[in-house]
Amino acid sequence: MKFLVVGAGVIGCYTAARMLEVGHDIKLLARGEKAKRLADKGITIKNGITGEVSTYKVPIIESPVKEYFDIVIVCVRSTQRESVLSTLVSLKGIEVYCFIGNTLKEYDEEAEVLGEDRILTGFTSIGGRWENDELIIVDRKSANIKPFDSFIIGTPFEDSHKHIAVLRSVWKNRGLKMTTYNNILDWHLTHVVIVSQLAAALYRHGGDFKAISDDDILIAVNTMREIFAQMRKHHFQILPRPLNGISFLPRRLVINRIRKRLEGPFTEIGLTSHIHVGREEVFSLVIELRDLITNEGESLPLLNQLVEDIRP
Template sequence: MKILIYGAGVIGSIFAAKLSLSGQDITVLARGKRLQEIRDAGIVLRSPETRKEEVVRVKTIESLPPGEKYDYILLAMQRTQVDAVLEHLSQNSTENIVFIVNTAAGYDEWKNAVGTERLLIGFPSAGGERNDGVVSYFIGRGLVRMFQTTTFGEISGERTGRVDDLIEIFNLAGIPSVFCSDMDAWQKTHVSLVTCIANALYGHDCDNRKLAASWSDVEEMVLGIKEGFIVLRKLGIRPTPRKLIFFRLPTCVLTAFFKIIMGTKIAEITMAKHCMVAKTEMIALQGEFDQLIEKSGVKTPHIDLLRSNLAKPTPGEKASHK
C-alpha cells in the first residue's frame, strides 16, 4: 500500500516506522527541524524498556501536491493543528483520508473539507516522547488494551473493505487494531477520560508518580470520569467501547486500581509526557467536552475542580517564564 503519514510527531513517527518495516510504501510529510531530522537520520524509535533502537528510512515531503495520490493518507496530529491543513487535504485527490485526531466535537468540519465519502476516523493506542530526534515509544498491547486499542471506523458506522484493509495493515505491522461502529461515541468517551486524567496530572506538575501517591486526587480523577460518562448517557451516547463498563465498579476499587496504573512507566510515557507538551490541545478538548456538559444540563462538580488545574503552569511553562 502507498501511504502518506501527514505529521511526524510521536504518533506519526511510530506509525510510519512500523508500517514501513512491515513492507508498506510509506511517505512522511514533515516540516522544519523534524523534516531535516528524518532526512538526516531516518525515524529513530527507542524502546523505553530495552533501550533498543530501530532506525527506519522513509521518503519525505514537506507539502502535499494536489495530484499526488495515495491509497491512504493518515493525518496524525494534535486537534489544534488540524484546521491549518484542511485546505491542503481538500485539494488532494486521495480517496481515503484517515483523521487520527482527538476530538469530541464531531466531524462536520472535516466532512465539509474532504467530503463524507473520503473520510475515515481512527485513534491510536500508542504514545511516547521525542527528544533530539529519537522517539521513545509505547504501543498498546496486552493488558493495556483493557483501556484502549488502536481503533478505526467509518463515520457511517458501516464495516467496509477499506476499513478492514487498514486494520489488517496495522495488525501486520505489530500495532493491534480493531473496528468500531460508532467512532463519534468512542472519541467523545475518550475525551471524557483523557481530560480528567490530564487535568489531574496538571495538578501535580505532570508527574504521574506524585499523582499516584495522592488517594484523594486519584479519587477525584475517577469521580470526574464517572461524571463524564453520566453526561454522555444523558445525551444518549453510550460510553464506548463496551469494555469500559468496568467504570461502574465502586469508586474505591477504581481509585486503588488507578493508583497502581498511574505509578507505572507506561503512565509516564503515554500520559504524563504527552500532557507536558499538549496543554493547548487539552484546553481545546476540555472546551469541546464543556459544550457537551452544558448541553446535557448535568452538574459536574468533580470535572469543575479538575478543570481548575488547567490554570496551573506545566514545568515547561514555568521554565520559559524564568
C-alpha cells in the first residue's frame, strides 16, 4: 500500500520517518522552504531519551494530485483541517483518510466531501519539538525499552469501521501497533482533560516545568474529578479505563503517581513542548470540552477556572 502523510510538523515528520524506517511506501506532503529543506537534507531526528540521531530521506512532494495513494495520514492541528480539505478532495482513489492529532471537533464537513465510510481518526504516542533543523522527539519512557510504535485509532462513523482491520494488518506486518476505540471521541475528551491540567500548571508558573508543585497537582486532581464526574453524567467514558482511578483512589496516591509521571524527559520534551507552542489550540480544546459536557445553566467552577488559567 502507498501512504501519503499530510502535515510536516512534529507528528507528521516523525510518522513519515518511522514508517519509512520499517519499510512502508510513503511520501510526505510539504510546501515552501520547508519542503526544499526536507528534500535536500532529509528529516533529522534526535531521540530525547536515547540520544541517538538519525536522518531519514523521506520522499517529499509539494503537489500530490498526479500521484496515486491508498491511505492518507493527516497530521495537522484541528484548527488547520479546513485549510487542507481542498487538497484532500483533489486526491483520487483514496481508501482511507486517517486524521491524527488532538481534536474534539466532529468530522461532518470532511465526511460530506470525502465520505464518512473513509474517515478514521486517532493519535500517536510521541511528542517533541524542533530545534533549528533537528527534530527532538520522545517515543518511549526510558532508553532500555522499545519505542511505543503505537497508533490509537477510532471510527467517528460506523461505516468506516471496516478499514480498522486492514490498517491494523498493514501496520502489524511492519512491527507497528494499533489500539482501537469505537468511541474515539471519549478518548480524545479524556486526553484533553489530562493535558490541559499540565498546561494550566505550566502557564501558572510562566512555563517553568520544574516549578510545578504538589499543590498544583492537587488542583489538577480536583479539576479532573469534577470534569470526569460531569463526563459520566453525560454518558461519556473515561478512556483508557485505568484513568478512572483518578476519581476514586486516595488523593495522595494519585498525586504521587502523577508526580512520578512528570519526572524525566518524556513529559518535559513531549508534552511541555507542545503546550508551549500551542496555547491557543489548548484553550480552544478546553472551550470545546466545556461545551460538550455542560448544558445551559450548568456551572463547573473548577473547569471555569481552568479556562481562565489557560486563556491566552
